[in-house]
Amino acid sequence: MKMVLLGNAGSGKSTLSKKFITKQQAARLSLDEVAFQGGSERRRLQDSIADVKRFIADNEHWIIDGCYSDIIEPILADCEEFIFLNPGVDACIAHCRARPWEPEKFSSKEEQDEHLDNLIEWVTAYETRSDEYGLSRHRALFESFSGKKRELSDPREYESV
Template identity: 50%
Template sequence: MRVIILGNAGSGKSTMARRIIGTMNIPILSLDEIAWNEGPERKPFTESLRELQRFINHHDQWIIEGCYGDLIEAALPYCTALRFLNPGVQVCVEHCQNRPWEPDKFPSPEAQQAMFAGLITWVKEYEIRDDEYGLQRHRQIFDNFTGAKKEYGAVDAYNQD
C-alpha cells in the first residue's frame, strides 16, 4: 500500500489516512511536516523533495497526504493509488473550525487558534487560487494520473472502498 491523499486544508486527508491504516503499522507522512521551516516560511523545494524521497525510500508501505501540488507530483510515480478529497469549500471550512488541538503541529491550543483566521481565508480561496494548492492544480494532477484513483465529494469523503 502506497497511497497519496490530495485535497484542500480541512478536506479530511489526515482523517482518511488514519482510517485507511486502522491498526496496521503503516507510516503516514503529512507533507506539512516537510514543507515548512519554523514559522510561516516554506522550505526550499529541493530540501522538501530530499525529505520526501528519504521517506519513500525507507518505507515499503506508506500514506502521504497534503495539498502541495509540487510534492504530490514528485511522489506520484511511487504510489499505488491516488485519492482526491474534494468535499467543497464550506465542508473544509467547517472541518477547520471544528479541528481539535493538534499538538504535533502547534505548541498550544492558543497558537493553533491564532492561525485559524488566516487558514480559513486561505481555505475559502481554494476554488479560485491558481497556485499549486488550488483546485485547478489538484484537478490537473488527479485527471492526469493514470493509476488507480478515486475522487471523494462531500457525501462520500469518508466512505472507504
C-alpha cells in the same frame, strides 16, 4: 499500500489517512512536516522532495497526505493509489472550525485558534487560486495520474473507504 491523499486544508486528509493506517499498517507522512522550516517559510522545494523520496525508500507501505502539488507531482510514479478529497469549501471550513488541537503544529489550542481566521481565509480561496495549493492545480494533477485513483466529494464517502 503506497497512497497519496491530496486536497484542500480541512478536506479530511489527516483523518482519512489515520483511518487507513488502522486497517493496514503503513508509515504516514504529512507533507506539512517537510514543506516548512521554522514557521510559515517554505523550504526549498528540492529539499522537501528529497525528504519525501527518503521516506518512500525507507518504508514499504506508506500514506502521504497534503495540499502541495509541487511536492506530490515528482513522487507520483511511486504511488499505487491517488485519492483526491474534494468535499467543497464549506465542508473544509466546517472541518477547520471543528479541528481538535494539533500539538505537532501549535504549542496550545489557543495558539491554533489564533490562526483560524487566516486558515479559513486561505481555505476559502481554494477554488480561485492558481498556485500549487489550489483546486485547478489539484484537479490537473489528479487527472494526469494514470493509476488507481478516486475523487471523494462527500465526507460521508470517507466512512466506506
